[in-house]
Amino acid sequence: MTDRVAAVTAAFEAAYGRLPTGVWSAPGRVNLIGEHTDYNNGYVLPFAINRRTWAAVGMREDRTVRLRSTFADGETTASLDALSPDAMGGWSAYVLGVAWAMADAGIDLGEASGLDILIDSDVPVGAGLSSSAALECAAGVAFTELWTLDLDKIALARIGRVAENKAVGAPTGLLDQAASMLGEEDHAVFLDCDTEAAHPVPLHLKQEGLAILVMNSNVEHEHATGGYGDRFASCANGAKALGVATLREIGADDLTRAEGALDEETYRRVRHVVTENQRVLDTVDTLAAAGPRAIGDLMNASQASMRDDFEITVPEIDLACDAAVLAGAVGARMTGGGFGGSSIALVPAEKAQEIASAVQGALSDAGLREPTIFTVAPSQGARRDR
Structure with a gap:
């Protein structure tokens, strides 16, 4: 066991007076490129990171679920026979929502035992690194094994998304859960959100002497409220006005028609999605043909599109990206849903x-909030640890 798994095991024993049946974990994620394309049935290229959420779980002899965590006081109790989105709230909704989503998908939980659950995590909350999907996926792999369910990784990602959409109320796509489930070391995950086909894409970061800096703006965001839902609605309205089911069906050749058919704001929202889909495809091709040092312009173009067309960045994000590139980053862009959270920079490891320091200095000079900056590595997806 790693030190963290041992600590989670000990915390479970302290909380419930017995050892857990097992410990499962799932990672947060960084999206290398492809923002707000997932719920438009487009393309994304995320990777799992080496920051995780752990679920120590013990089986019970009744139908009760008890939830505790290392980051919040108190205990949440629920019955497997009375799960509903209306009865869930706070962080526990991400866990209970997975069980509810399984039942909602037609999975028979009539013989499932109750569970005692202890959650621990080192994925920053509100940083755009998908702490929510890490929680959903850790719960999902634990429930699947303990309840002997026949669910593959994409099916579990789908269930996590339903939990987030319906139990939590955040209108997200499949990107976060797919990355958390399917991640591999030193690989990104290319996901076609229309067909749900996915495959690993080698990044060769160590081989090329590169690292990923996460620059957390410390401006917190919540997908269940605010601008994320507005952008979701704007994309749906744009697709409807253009006579398509989703913006996946719109290509660059359709943008002239879109500009004539849509109001100026909706057109810019659509243009971001269309061009971002192409940037994902171009990034996959460029990684294969020329390696990661060649994708900087695509990252920078994605950042500009999120800033100007989709308008989901904040000053802290914009300045961090500009300062990183000026200081020698290969490329930099916001990652995650926006309105705060984090940006990433692809940097030479020796200059990280x-x-x-250059980014911190630029933000300090501008009188903006101090960022938290750390490196992450593409890592393995959801798994059993004990």
């Missing part, structure tokens, strides 16, 4: 600290 120098670039981080």
